[in-house]
Amino acid sequence: MKAALTLLVSGVQVYEVYLIYQCFFAKSKFTVKYMFAAYFLVFAVSSCQYLNVNIPVLNMFVCFLGLFCLTLLYEEEWKNRLLAFFFNFAAMFAAEAIVSAIFGYVDAELFTVREYYSYFGMVCLPLVQFLIVLLIRNFRNLQRKEEVPTSYWIISIVLPILSFYIYFQICLRHDISKVNLLGSSIAVLLLNILVIFLYDRQIKTSLLEREKENLQLQNKYQEMQYDLMSESVERLQRHRHDFRNHLQSISYIGEQKDWPAMSSYINHLAEHLLENDTYIYTGSMIFDGVLNYKLQEANKKGIDMQVDIKIPSDIVIVPCDVTTILGNLLDNSIEATAGQEKSWIKANIFYCPGRLNLLIANTFSNDLVRKGDGYRTNKEDSDKHGFGLRNVREVVERYEGIMEIKDENGIFSIKITLYL
16 A cells, blocks of 8 residues: 555656646657656656655655756756756655645654655645646746636646545545555546646647647738739739830820820829739738738728838748737727728838837727726627737737727727837
8 A cells, every 4th residue: 555655646746847847848858758768767766765765865865866867858058957956846845844744743864764654644745746836837837928827727726725625535534445545545646637637738729729820820911922922023014015115105295295295194104003002011921911911901891001111021020929919900900990981090010129119000980898908899709709909918928018008089009019
């Protein structure tokens, strides 16, 4: 019973170590097979040492060495290695201190074999550590500007505490056998691991879906941009083909000294050459693609859309973020202004060293309803919409930027500053 429970607890603790390192380290040096082998080796060494030579100072040394060696599996700077190691060691030490305080047992003999063993304490130890690890992960993700859903905070706190309470109630039964106690221990610990594992997978799946949607939008915008460029080149070739004839006509009118006719001819030619040439070209494929796509969409709906953009062609910004910000904001503007008699959209985008400024303004007629730090959607299937501004705000926060929203005098405007 003791050996089986020790192996179970050691396995859970090694998994908790893995959870913390996952949020501190971005990339591993080795394949999944070698990573698993390394973590299993740490598990085997620590378990054998605990079962055969249970001396506190040796326990601490083996734990210290194992945690540090695992940091070498990842490609990271030494500063981050030491930080991750510190938080992992602190989580284990804090869990030990809390459980010891609960049972009133403090081991002052660091160099002698431990005689005290509590089945309840052994299971409580990884549960307390699990709570600490999940909280560290949540705060670490917030520090990295990643979204941590409220439901995840609730699960991180409630799940270990509830498991602690359930296991406590099980242990109160004096007639429970050791086999059933071991089975209950396995069930409680595995339940925590499975819930967090499945929730992590769900979050990763939703993030992948969002990235997939952004990539699809990028492809659509870029295809649109290629089509526009192809049309422009084809139109230029047609005009070039006819340009010699136009020059001959202008030359003949000039010889006749019919200046009004010449002026009229040149004006008509200029209008013909520039018709439908309301395209944006900055050299940045993603900016051009999104803006030109939205320009055409606005023109089809009779909306006067004006764009003033001054950015370098080699501006450094994640394309998905451009799609999220401009795509959502311009979609909202087009939707708000569609069907109005006098509707317009103005987009001002300017870059100065280290900073990108965006101002999107549009007319609107419907009453806007505030909902927290955003607005409630007017669409019928509101449960599937209303995420646009929220997604934009998340991107702005990742750049430690500023986002200001105003709606007054029939004009809705959003001002954004991103620090690049």
